[in-house]
Amino acid sequence: GQNIDQPTEMTATEGAIVQINCTYQTSGFNGLFWYQQHAGEAPTFLSYNVLDGLEEKGRFSSFLSRSKGYSYLLLKELQMKDSASYLCAVSDSNYQLIWGAGTKLIIKP
Amino acid sequence: IAGITQAPTSQILAAGRRMTLRCTQDMRHNAMYWYRQDLGLGLRLIHYSNTAGTTGKGEVPDGYSVSRANTDDFPLTLASAVPSQTSVYFCASSDSSESSYNEQFFGPGTRLTVL
16 A cells, blocks of 8 residues: 655744654655645645755755655754644655645744 | 635535535646545545546545536535535646646635534
């Protein structure tokens, strides 16, 4: 079967750094997406990785290791507005997105 | 219209009633999707459409039907609603369903409660 695992919830302090991990087992791999979802809102795109390595975009970075079936999202200089759920999704052999349950990130002052 | 719109925003429905959730996009995207999101579970694909005139079943299609008469609209119908269909429903679209980079854009969602 296909499976995406992420921690259910994480807590971090404003101004700090947090790393959200995602491991996956899917039928085929055509890239990995990270989305941000604020409570009561729609998911919005953050990053995409298809090759191994680190992709940096401002305060957010995403890393991929295809051989390990592993990715992480790194958030630096945390702000209160970063409090949200972070969703990991893998594009499988049919280009369908398989979604993790999401990680709820709580930022404390 | 900018992006994807969904209607209604929320709805309370009696079990056994028929309900259509509407979704319209103005990005001329080929592919469209319907997901449901339940607490503790990831987004689950209900139905999808790779292009106007075609539809396909996702992970949880039972009790739902869709149509894709044109590029812009992708309504989701519950023929006879049941309480287990209480959920938040998201419509999404992407430029292509057959490329590695298929970033999906989401509508604001419909919160449906079936009593």
